[in-house]
Amino acid sequence: MAKTLYDKIWDAHVVHEQEDGTCLLYIDRHLVHEVTSPQAFEGLRMAGRTVRAPEKTVAVPDHNVPTDVGREKGIEDEMSRIQVDTLAKNAKDFGITYYGVDDVRQGIVHIIGPEQGWTQPGMTIVCGDSHTATHGAFGALAHGIGTSEVEHVLATQTLIQKKSKNMKVEITGKLPLGVTAKDITLSVIGATGTAGGNGHVIEYCGEAIEALSMEGRMTVCNMAIEGGARAGLIAPDEKTFQYVMGRPHAPKGAAWEAALAYWKTLYTDEGAHFDKVITLRAEDIAPVVTWGTSPEDVLPITAEVPSADSFEGGKVGAAQRSLDYMGLKPGMKLSDVEIDTVFIGSCTNGRIEDLREVAKVMEGRHVKDGIRAMIVPGSGLVRAQAEEEGIAQKLIEAGFEWRMAGCSMCLGMNPDQLAEGERCASTSNRNFEGRQGYKGRTHLMSPAMAAAAAITGRLTDVRELI
Ligand SMILES: CC(C)[C@H](C(=O)O)[C@@H](O)C(=O)O
Numbered sequence: 001m002a003k004t005l006y007d008k009i010w011d012a013h014v015v016h017e018q019e020d021g022t023c024l025l026y027i028d029r030h031l032v033h034e035v036t037s038p039q040a041f042e043g044l045r046m047a048g049r050t051v052r053a054p055e056k057t058v059a060v061p062d063h064n065v066p067t068d069v070g071r072e073k074g075i076e077d078e079m080s081r082i083q084v085d086t087l088a089k090n091a092k093d094f095g096i097t098y099y100g101v102d103d104v105r106q107g108i109v110h111i112i113g114p115e116q117g118w119t120q121p122g123m124t125i126v127c128g129d130s131h132t133a134t135h136g137a138f139g140a141l142a143h144g145i146g147t148s149e150v151e152h153v154l155a156t157q158t159l160i161q162k163k164s165k166n167m168k169v170e171i172t173g174k175l176p177l178g179v180t181a182k183d184i185t186l187s188v189i190g191a192t193g194t195a196g197g198n199g200h201v202i203e204y205c206g207e208a209i210e211a212l213s214m215e216g217r218m219t220v221c222n223m224a225i226e227g228g229a230r231a232g233l234i235a236p237d238e239k240t241f242q243y244v245m246g247r248p249h250a251p252k253g254a255a256w257e258a259a260l261a262y263w264k265t266l267y268t269d270e271g272a273h274f275d276k277v278i279t280l281r282a283e284d285i286a287p288v289v290t291w292g293t294s295p296e297d298v299l300p301i302t303a304e305v306p307s308a309d310s311f312e313g314g315k316v317g318a319a320q321r322s323l324d325y326m327g328l329k330p331g332m333k334l335s336d337v338e339i340d341t342v343f344i345g346s347c348t349n350g351r352i353e354d355l356r357e358v359a360k361v362m363e364g365r366h367v368k369d370g371i372r373a374m375i376v377p378g379s380g381l382v383r384a385q386a387e388e389e390g391i392a393q394k395l396i397e398a399g400f401e402w403r404m405a406g407c408s409m410c411l412g413m414n415p416d417q418l419a420e421g422e423r424c425a426s427t428s429n430r431n432f433e434g435r436q437g438y439k440g441r442t443h444l445m446s447p448a449m450a451a452a453a454a455i456t457g458r459l460t461d462v463r464e465l466i
């Protein structure tokens with residue numbers, strides 16, 4: 001029978017299936033961060049258990065770490081300090097690879113997995129973090145899991161799961177100038193809503209997806225979860241293999257050849273069944289921004305702030321609440337919305353290509369006076385590469401703060417936060433109330449669009465600047 005990519009990876013990992021369809025899945029990689037793992041390790045200790053496969057488990061602190069240069073002095077906030085110290089101790093006690101803040105390989109868990117070659121096609125990958133979907137860009141089945149599941153995977157290297165439905169999101173044609181992977185993924189959520197992917201694993205495909213770099217594909221899959229899906233996937237191709245080849249934890253020699261032969265079988269067969277299909281034309285996608293407090297509140301930058309009445313049912317009240325929280329009036333042009341902060345980073349857009357994109361838009365230009373603009377590379381290695389390429393220097397001269405790696409202002413779990421009422425052009429993935437700081441206001445967009453906003457001090461169509 002014709003199988004989807006999801007079916008193939010799933011079938012290759014089922015250890016046991018119960019009559020009701022509940023399965024025990026083998027897990028190839030377990031990525032661990034400081035927020036969702038302390039109780040899990042504690043559980044192991046209390047039960048006298050060890051980590052079943054420490055060589056398949058990798059730990060890194062990212063959410064709570066400060067990102068100022070000179071952070072070696074330590075973490076001020078007690079809770080954050082305890083979490084990071086606890087992760088370091090747990091990694092040592094249980095014999096797990098650990099990248100501490102003084103290690104250039106430290107960074108956001110979803111950035112360093114691919115960077116170090118831990119992430120490979122055909123694998124099952126889990127992490128106690130919803131944006132684990134990012135790794136799906138390699139044709140890996142990557143699930144976010146809860147803390148009790150983290151403990152289960154640590155102890156057994158398996159996960160109890162029921163299979164999701166198959167959903168196909170096809171992006172046909174070629175992206176217009178100024179339109180990027182972020183605009184694709186936000187536009188898909190705009191079209192399907194945040195519940196559109198519920199109960200499904202999405203496979204993204206089509207000419208526009210194939211044309212994306214690995215970085216762009218990671219941006220797309222990263223936000224599958226924001227569209228309600230269990231995971232996002234893209235079939236691996238030559239670009240994927242080239243990206244993985246030679247990375248520290250990628251297979252080498254004969255193991256590489258064997259892996260490659262298997263990876264080449266990882267695609268959806270002709271005629272395989274999808275339970276849901278969405279198609280968007282790349283030509284119809286514009287540079288977009290969010291206006292509200294849900295990632296589905298997204299519109300082309302050329303649009304106006306909508307009125308609550310333009311929605312239906314329960315959405316009317318939600319839209320009104322969003323508008324009030326965001327301090328926006330219906331009918332106002334989105335390009336007239338003034339911002340005071342720019343955040344470039346996160347597991348959605350903190351990779352080298354994102355920084356190159358920002359540098360390109362900033363060429364010969366400067367961050368507007370009075371705007372706080374920060375760049376937080378997704379890993380120490382991304383930071384080092386940008387410095388080597390001369391991008392860092394250009395961005396600093398253009399007026400950006402150049403920070404150390406971490407989740408930073410993507411969420412208010414570390415010192416990088418918006419003050420009350422501040423408005424941010426952000427390359428992250430969530431614009432929920434209070435996400436970037438108490439009463440802070442977030443507009444999600446691509447790195448190129450965030451750079452444009454940094455230049456003008458308002459939400460700006462990057463196509464006017466390229
Ligand atoms: C802290 C963590 C559990 C959380 C997640 O699961 O996504 C965070 O990474 C986020 O982006 O909100």
Ligand code: SF4
Binds near residue numbers: 063108129428
């Ligand atoms: S960068 Fe943001 S979305 Fe990604 S793992 Fe960190 S907090 Fe979550």
